[in-house]
Amino acid sequence: MIQELIREALEARSRAYAPYSRFQVGAALRCEGVVHSGCNVENAAYPLGTCAEAGAIASMVRAGGRRIEEIVVVGGDAPCTPCGGCRQKLREFGLPDLRVHMISPKGDVLLTRTLAELLPDAFGPDHLG
Numbered sequence: 001m002i003q004e005l006i007r008e009a010l011e012a013r014s015r016a017y018a019p020y021s022r023f024q025v026g027a028a029l030r031c032e033g034v035v036h037s038g039c040n041v042e043n044a045a046y047p048l049g050t051c052a053e054a055g056a057i058a059s060m061v062r063a064g065g066r067r068i069e070e071i072v073v074v075g076g077d078a079p080c081t082p083c084g085g086c087r088q089k090l091r092e093f094g095l096p097d098l099r100v101h102m103i104s105p106k107g108d109v110l111l112t113r114t115l116a117e118l119l120p121d122a123f124g125p126d127h128l129g
């Protein structure tokens with residue numbers, strides 16, 4: 001189960017475009033049994049760079065998916081915890097109990113957190129009723 005996500009996250013990371021930070025990130029999520037992945041894509045206009053999580057979410061939405069069931073993120077040797085913006089993007093399609101696994105470049109799980117732990121008292125789609 002998580003093994004496929006780990007494999008795909010590592011594969012995505014190998015395609016990252018990160019010439020400025022040199023920090024390559026990959027993410028892979030499962031939605032209705034289908035795995036979607038993404039990598040960070042930086043830009044010479046620095047603020048326009050996009051995160052790996054955003055790429056995986058865009059792939060899921062393009063395929064018609066709306067619910068993230070589990071996600072794996074891989075960056076460097078320390079757990080690559082999603083940035084604040086990505087936590088909010090995950091909230092759009094993930095329930096508070098969504099498991100976010102952070103793995104090492106070797107594929108070992110370093111840290112697992114729920115989305116609620118990463119983004120407590122989140123503002124989400126429910127607020128707009």
Ligand SMILES: O=c1ccn([C@H]2C[C@H](O)[C@@H](CO)O2)c(=O)[nH]1
Pocket residue numbers: 018021023024025039040041042049050051052053073075080081082083086
């Ligand atoms: O969870 C994260 C954290 C960082 N990055 C990217 C953004 C930027 O390209 C590089 C350095 O911050 O890593 C991600 O893609 N996901």
Ligand SMILES: [Zn+2]
Pocket residue numbers: 051052053082083084085086087
């Ligand atoms: Zn991010």
